[in-house]
Amino acid sequence: MPLIALDTAIADTRRWLERAVIGLNLCPFAKAPHVKGQVHYAVCSGGGRAELLAALRAELLALAAADPEQRETTLLIVPDQLGDFLDFNDMLDDAEALLDELGLAGVLQIAPFHPRFQFAGTDPDDITNATNRSPWPTLHLLREASVDRAVEAFPEAEAIYETNMATLEKLGPRGWAALGVGPSARADDEPTR
Template identity: 55%
Template structure:
């Protein structure tokens, strides 16, 4: 007999992808948190993969597949990949530990200097910050996400952007002005 669990939402990849797109459009692009995101997003070069992995091992295998796919796909077709994994690594500390495994996989696949993995999580917390520090919002997303980036794309974008070092400070200021409640409202339906 199957027991319905009311405390766990059903796994709905379409709804999850819609939430990620809302975050991209309203926060990442809308607040200009990443000034490089809009160009690849409007050209449909952002691949969003909603993973059904429920273990770290399964997620690591899927990460390897996505790294290989990005490596073997022209940037004009897919410049970046968001691997969204709502069923595993919901705890930020576990997620943060997993990033070492992700980096080791990049190295093992000889992709160091070619691809990198950036991190976003609903409970993201930078080292030496309080959990409610607005600066943490810059890396908060509706679900845990491993963001696969091409290093040459990042280098070109940074080189073409005036004062790239100011991005982080501007983002923190934006999030301080918005606040946690404003961020939640921004992402709500």
């Protein structure tokens, strides 16, 4: 499998964030850090699980040490491995164990996004899975304090999930595809746009 250029992985992820996450208001808390330039994009390209966990360790420590006014959140993009959703899902146990090992559980959290994300009990083509579908496997590193502040500011945070489901059902697969938030074509693929 050819390696994806770092700038391509970041551009694809930024487009997804702007058009889907913010554009569809799937996360009402995402716009402010994006507009303020507080979203850090990191790419773990090539290698295997050990390299990914090393990159995750570095990004968790960097986020914990950073001034929230400079870096509110991190998107760790993994374009060249974990294409299988079940492998990605299995890796999340290692990611959570690393969070515990670093003493950052309760300080930071990890939210998973994947091109083939599938909620338990849904069919693979269920449009509601798109709420967690990103162009590349991605680990979203968040500050617990930021999540707590966002929930306080948005008293009905539990309604976000249901609102997102309704938004995606109304949009449908054609509408989702029209957003153009998938991965850019690889050099050996036919162009998709």
